[in-house]
Amino acid sequence: MDVLDLARAQFxxxxxxxxxxxxxxxxxAPLVAVTQTLGVLRNDPLLLRMTRFWGQVYVINYALGIVTGLVMEFQFGLSWSGLSHYAGDVFGAPLAIETLVAFFLESTFLGLWIFGWHRLPRWLHLACIWAVVLTAYASAFWIMVANSFLQNPAGAVERGGRLVVEDFGALLTNPMLTMALPHVIGAGLWAGGSVLMGAGAYRLFRRTAEREFFTRSLRLGVVVATAGSLLTVGFGYAQFSPVAQFQPDKFGGAALAGAGLGFMILIGQLLQLVLLFVLLPTIAWLPRWRWAHPLLMAITPLPFLAAMLGWLAREVGRQPWAVYGRLTVADALSPGLTPAMIITSFTAFTGVLGVLAVVDYLLIAHIVRRGPAAATLGAAPLPEPGHAAALSL
Incomplete structure (x- = not known):
């Protein structure tokens, strides 16, 4: 493999x-917010325990995901300086907004939510988690704005050998964005619902004492995964129209992209049929059908696999362009790179991200195995030492 192929493989x-x-x-994020909202409105202790338990899973995934995002940022400077030079004034703007506005606000509100249990008024604490959801989705919006610009450089013109923003509104209403964003949001809901479904099936299969807790989790997961599948598949097919208009050779000229796309559609359609016509109609009985629980656990990773294949299809199908029709991937590559340099960074980055992914899912599995009784997020504070001593007297 030459330097270009190694850099592409790394990314x-x-x-x-x-x-x-x-x-x-x-x-x-929205699952945690919904369970907390219902728990507060109904004064339901079980829903609030679900909020704490799944909120802890969310926080672990979020914290480790931050580090993986930083690794992605490093690559633009190390391997793709040609892209930064030519399109950085346009491509960098939504990334900067995502970092400075959405990401920092999201982290701030998440910190208030984590440490605000038993300290903030319950309605203010509830508002914090909804602020986390809104800023998380705003973050996804700006990332997709940047990515959609690479797919179709709307709102930009070339001046002095570089792209500059001419119409910011066109950048935000890019046809390659409007259908792709709901598609990604649906994929997230599908994945989150599948985790609840799979974890609930695992604990029920093990005949846990927390039967009601994981029965509700399983049923909520099935409902959310089904809703996510409808969004994902519906807006996935809706993307074919703008793709045909702006990237007519996206899948015809790239065999690899066509094979990512084909497997994604196959997985998505089969899972959607199972959710709509098997799991959703039997949702009342699923928690009691122990024979079905291993099957639910087995299909839990499939939405993640489909999401990864979808991302690869979107990116590989753009080749050989970094900015479609404007800048090739070869021209976007940083000058002076050697295979040894890319292999070194490839090994380091992949090692870090691989370890983080393994740690993330091991921690989540550990939390699921221990159950809600071991959740530390939002636990009641311990009494003050002096107060405890007085009580003992």
Whole structure:
């Protein structure tokens, strides 16, 4: 493999690993917010315990996902300086907004939510998690604005050998964005719902004492995964129209992109049929059907696989363009790179992201195995030492 192929492979692998964290974050955030909202409105202790438990899973995934995002940022400076030079004034703007506005706000509100249990008024604490959801989705919006610009450089003109923004509104209403964003949001809900479904099936299969807790989790997961599948598949097919208009040779000229796309559609359609016509109609009995629980656990990773294949199809199908019709991938590559340099960074980045992905899913599995009784997020604070001593007297 030459330098260009190595750099492309590096970005594909690291981008795919990072996307695994992203889809779970986008799926779990609204689930946690909805369970807390219903728990507060109904004064339901079980729903609030579900909020704490799944919120802890969300926080772990979010924290480790931040590091994988930083690795992605490093690559633009190390391997793709040609892209930064030619299109950085346009491509960098939504990324900067995502970092400075959405990401920092999201982190701030998430910190208030994590440490605000038993300290903030319940309605203010509830508002914090909804702020986390809104800023997480705003973050996804700006990332997709940047990516859609690479797919179709709308709103930009070339001046002095560089792209500059001419129409910011056109950048935000890019046809390659309007259908892709709901598609990604649906994929997140599908993945988040599948995690609840799979974890609930696992604990029920093990005959847990927390039967009602995981029965509700399983049923909520099936409903959310089904809704996510409808969004994902519907807006996935809706993307064919803008793709045919702006990238007519996207899948015809790239065999690899066509095979990513084909497997994604196959997985998505089969899972959607199972959700709509098997799991959703039997949702009342699923928690009691122990024979079905291993099957639910087995299909839990499939939405993540489909999401990764979808990302690869979107990116590989753009080749050989970094900015479609304007800048080739070869011209976007940083000058002076050697195979040894790329192999070194490839090994380091893939090693870091791979370890983080393994740690993330091992921690999540550990939390699921221990159950809600071991959740530390939002636990009641311990009494003050002096107060405890007085009580003992």
């Amino acid at each position: 594909a692998v690291t981008g795919s690993l990072h996307f695994l964290f992203v889809v779970l974050t986008l799926g779990l």
